[in-house]
Amino acid sequence: MKNKQPKSYSIKKRVTFSAIVMSSMFILISLLFSYRTSHHEILEVYDARLGQTAKLFLLRMPASDLHLNDSDSKQHLEKWMKDIQISSHSESDETAYGHPYEQNLVIQFYRDGQLMWSSHPDFHQIKHDPSFSGFGYVEIDGEEWRYFELPMREHQQHEYIIVAERQSVRDEMMNELALSTLIPQLALIPCLAFLMFFLMERNFAPVTELKKAIGKRSVSKLDTIEVSRPTDELSALVNALNRLLAELEQAWKREKRFTRMAAHELKTPLAILRLNAENALICDKEEDLKSDLQNILQGIERSDRLIQQLLTLARVENLHEIALKEVDLKKLMQRVMGELAPLALKNQQEMSFCGDVCTIRGDESLLGILLSNLVDNAIRYSGQGSQIMVRIEDGPELARVFISDTGEDVSPQAREKLFDSFYRSNREKGDGAGLGLSITRDIVRLHHGSVILEPRADELNTFVVSLAKKPDAAPVI
Numbered sequence: 001m002k003n004k005q006p007k008s009y010s011i012k013k014r015v016t017f018s019a020i021v022m023s024s025m026f027i028l029i030s031l032l033f034s035y036r037t038s039h040h041e042i043l044e045v046y047d048a049r050l051g052q053t054a055k056l057f058l059l060r061m062p063a064s065d066l067h068l069n070d071s072d073s074k075q076h077l078e079k080w081m082k083d084i085q086i087s088s089h090s091e092s093d094e095t096a097y098g099h100p101y102e103q104n105l106v107i108q109f110y111r112d113g114q115l116m117w118s119s120h121p122d123f124h125q126i127k128h129d130p131s132f133s134g135f136g137y138v139e140i141d142g143e144e145w146r147y148f149e150l151p152m153r154e155h156q157q158h159e160y161i162i163v164a165e166r167q168s169v170r171d172e173m174m175n176e177l178a179l180s181t182l183i184p185q186l187a188l189i190p191c192l193a194f195l196m197f198f199l200m201e202r203n204f205a206p207v208t209e210l211k212k213a214i215g216k217r218s219v220s221k222l223d224t225i226e227v228s229r230p231t232d233e234l235s236a237l238v239n240a241l242n243r244l245l246a247e248l249e250q251a252w253k254r255e256k257r258f259t260r261m262a263a264h265e266l267k268t269p270l271a272i273l274r275l276n277a278e279n280a281l282i283c284d285k286e287e288d289l290k291s292d293l294q295n296i297l298q299g300i301e302r303s304d305r306l307i308q309q310l311l312t313l314a315r316v317e318n319l320h321e322i323a324l325k326e327v328d329l330k331k332l333m334q335r336v337m338g339e340l341a342p343l344a345l346k347n348q349q350e351m352s353f354c355g356d357v358c359t360i361r362g363d364e365s366l367l368g369i370l371l372s373n374l375v376d377n378a379i380r381y382s383g384q385g386s387q388i389m390v391r392i393e394d395g396p397e398l399a400r401v402f403i404s405d406t407g408e409d410v411s412p413q414a415r416e417k418l419f420d421s422f423y424r425s426n427r428e429k430g431d432g433a434g435l436g437l438s439i440t441r442d443i444v445r446l447h448h449g450s451v452i453l454e455p456r457a458d459e460l461n462t463f464v465v466s467l468a469k470k471p472d473a474a475p476v477i
Contacts, residue, residue: 012207016200020193027189031182038181042174046165047135050148053107054163104166106145112158126162138164146170206234214241222249273299312369312435316442324361329392329399329467332364336371337390340379348385351375355392358399360469362447370443373436374403374463382407382461389460399469404462415453440465 107119108126115125124140126147138145144167152159206227213225224242227234273296280292337353344351378388382405391402410418419441444451449467 012200012204016196019196020189023192023196024189027185027192031185034185035179035182038177039174042177043170046170046174047146047148050135050146050163050165053105054148054150054161104169106162106164108162108164110160110162126164130158130160133160137167143168205229206231210234210238217245219252222246222252270303273303312439316366316439316446322363322366322446325364327360327362327364327367329358329360329367329401330355332368333371333390333392333401336368336375340372340375343376344379344388347379347383349379349382349388350386351388351390353390355390356394358392358394360399360467362467366443366446370440370465371401373440374401374465377436378403378405378407378461378463381405395469397469399467401465401467402462403465404460406459407461409456410453410461418453419451 105119106123106126108115108123109117110130113130126138126140126145129149132149133151135146135148138147145164146167147162147164149160149162152161206229209227209229210225213227217223217225222245224245225238227238230238276292276295276299280289280296283289283292333353333355337351341351375388375390378386382388386406388406389402389404391404393400393402419437440451444465444467447467449465451463451465454462454464
């Protein structure tokens with residue numbers, strides 16, 4: 001059963017939605033506190049007006065001068081209220097006689113518990129406690145009123161005034177005043193959402209551009225990616241992608257080169273094998289048959305060696321870092337020379353080795369291939385009866401390996417191409433494919449070292465390999 005792939009999501013949409021939700025929550029919480037604070041402050045202002053109205057009324061009109069039973073005063077009040085009702089078409093209309101909201105404010109004067117005067121003659125007597133002083137609530141005809149009761153004098157509590165206001169009007173006014181400040185803030189939410197979408201679209205434009213650029217890449221098109229307005233975060237990603245694309249392009253080129261080289265190099269040996277096999281089938285003499293079979297064996301050996309070198313080259317070229325371990329270079333060289341000694345004896349060559357114990361950090365398998373290629377190269381191309389000398393020098397930071405032979409001098413033109421793949425300076429000698437030194441160069445590179453062919457001196461061709469005893473563990477590019 002295939003593992004179910006996790007569902008993808010849009011970071012841009014999530015960030016935008018989260019930012020809008022969080023901002024809206026903060027705005028709504030702020031609005032709630034603002035509303036409650038405004039409601040409380042407006043309530044205090046209205047209460048202060050009730051108290052101030054009562055006090056001003058008493059201060060401006062002393063009780064001894066009030067003609068509370070004056071019928072003309074009552075008639076004037078009744079006429080004003082009726083004129084207001086007649087002149088106004090709604091509660092918000094102003095008139096020459098006042099405002100309809102005056103009907104929601106009642107002033108009543110009491111003496112000895114009896115209503116002596118009221119700003120609204122038809123209004124009910126407000127139920128109250130004569131001994132009470134301050135703010136309170138009372139219900140009249142099923143509607144709640146807020147009132148303030150104030151005695152005339154502290155020693156004459158039998159005379160007092162009550163100023164009352166309809167609570168529904170107060171609530172309406174308080175809500176309208178509070179909402180008038182809150183609605184503009186609520187309008188910020190859609191504005192904020194639009195602005196957030198715009199900014200997200202603008203700031204995510206480089207990401208969209210990067211997405212399109214990656215979508216255009218393929219195996220046949222591994223160009224570097226460029227973003228017109230890269231951000232700090234995207235720059236690192238783009239650089240990493242470009243490094244990856246460069247490595248992919250190199251790997252693709254190596255694969256094509258490997259396929260091309262393998263087809264080209266194996267074509268000739270296989271053709272020779274076929275020819276020798278056909279000759280062996282038709283030959284009559286035993287000596288000719290033996291010669292053809294010997295040629296077939298040599299061809300198989302050469303093809304096998306070529307395939308092994310091709311595989312080694314492909315392996316080494318694809319490596320970018322290696323596991324470092326302690327390697328005894330002297331023992332490794334002695335083992336390599338022991339393995340190649342039969343080939344040197346066959347060519348009547350003399351091999352010698354000298355050197356102190358030398359330990360470096362590296363890949364033992366790859367170092368063995370490196371040393372084997374250099375010694376094998378000296379055996380195959382230095383000629384019959386030559387001398388091959390190997391020496392190891394142990395330094396404080398570097399280990400040097402010298403492989404010298406008494407073969408013919410290498411021309412300047414050959415020196416320039418000596419480490420190229422499939423290059424053979426002397427095709428008459430040896431049966432190699434020209435891959436040994438190319439592999440050697442790549443292995444040395446992996447160990448952060450160097451390999452050179454020194455200028456000929458004392459009739460010797462000398463390869464010098466320099467290897468750091470503690471190479472940098474950083475990846476090789």
